[in-house]
Amino acid sequence: MADALKKDRSAIRLAPMEVPKASDVLANELRERILTGEFTEDTPLPPERELVTQTRMSRSTVREALRILEVQGLVRIKAGRAGGAFVQRPSKDAVETSVSLVIRGQQIRLAALLETREAIEPFCAQLAARYRTEDDLKALDAANEAITDTGSTLAAFLQANVDWHVGVATASHNELLIGLMTALSRAIYTATENERFINDEVRRLTAKAHVSITRAIRARDPEAAVRRMNRHVHSYAQAVLEVEERTEISVPNGT
Template sequence: MSSAESTSPAPRFETLTVPKASDVLAAEVRERILSGEFGEGTALPPERQLVEQTGLSRATVREALRILEVERLVEIRPGRGGGAFVHRPGRESLANTVRLVIRGQQIRLEALHETREAIEPACAALAARRRTERDLADLDAAHADLIGAGEDVPRFLRANIQWHNAVARAGGNELLIGFLDALSASIHASTDLERFMDARVRRLTARTHARITEAIRAGDAEAARRRMSRHVCGFARAAAEVDDRERLDLPEAGA
């Protein structure tokens, strides 16, 4: 044996991390849901069958189902006829996640307005290109409710959110719809808009909405983008004058 062979270091291996069986099962079911193999509302096999089919323990199967339930990919229904049912994530899942991030990270109100200023003009431009007659009807209905609110400021604010969300829906981009839903709700919940929305601001808002809707109806994407940009940027500046908080103070969900 040569001296080189006698002094060579012994082979070494890195520490291996073996995934838990419940994580492996949850990953397989997750992939089959997200790929579309399991459609919305599909009933997964009962626990006993899952145990038999996978060779895993009942505790492991239950843990995997709990993981998927927390991720909102399955809904566990108790009682006769119950079980685990597939729930494919939609834009409401995105909106809920964004709201949690905004609240959990204590996102600055300025940053929230900046995000809205970046995406809502794009929503308006897409709406001008893609809107349907149903979309235009939704915009008109929200605008009519906003006009009809009169001195009822809470009703005005609800109609205002409905109109902005209708613009996003008309654009047909699911990601933008979810983001705008969360942003609109968060701004509404965290800003003293009732103090801000006096009669003059309400009249100006109604006129601006009408002009943006006009551009969307005409299919003028650039005009829709430009008018929406002026609208949301002006709102952010005006709201900042009456609310100088730097961070959001959002209430509990459902509060």
């Protein structure tokens, strides 16, 4: 009987278990309280020594948890006698920062960036046509004026292009779309900062398309804004990717 019981017990198997780090547990707890509004903006967290006493965690664990929250933009650390850790809410730039880090960290392909813009920006234009303000239109007009300057440098043209695309997203008055489009536009700027992608014909067609789309946004015509933006971003993506493909083909041949 004893041998049978011993055999049954030895047959029991448990799967490997992952135990979260203590610093992650503390950071998660504080993060949840900040995001739910329990800890309001500018609220000072207890001093490090008190957090150690309250949580019964080591000082190094508490410090690591606070560093995690600082990197995530949920606390700011001030030095000095009146210093410490203070709660801060995620800023409006948090989406842009996070998306930019993913794009750079994962080395997202230019084709993927352009595909994402094709999926998102026409809807931005639709919202912009509905919700734009006079200030939004002024920003778009200023960017268009800079884009049509035939004597501008490539860098100036690309910056004006970014300003216009971000301006359309801003006119949508949707915080998430603004963050996404700002990150995308700047990443595309960086990826196409080369004369082989942007020539005089591309500049001319870009300026023409932007003026047309801006006109639809000004007229509060969502359907026209979507249609024209669709055509513009698709044509631009095709032109850029054709140049990239030709370049990749020519490199092995030494031409």
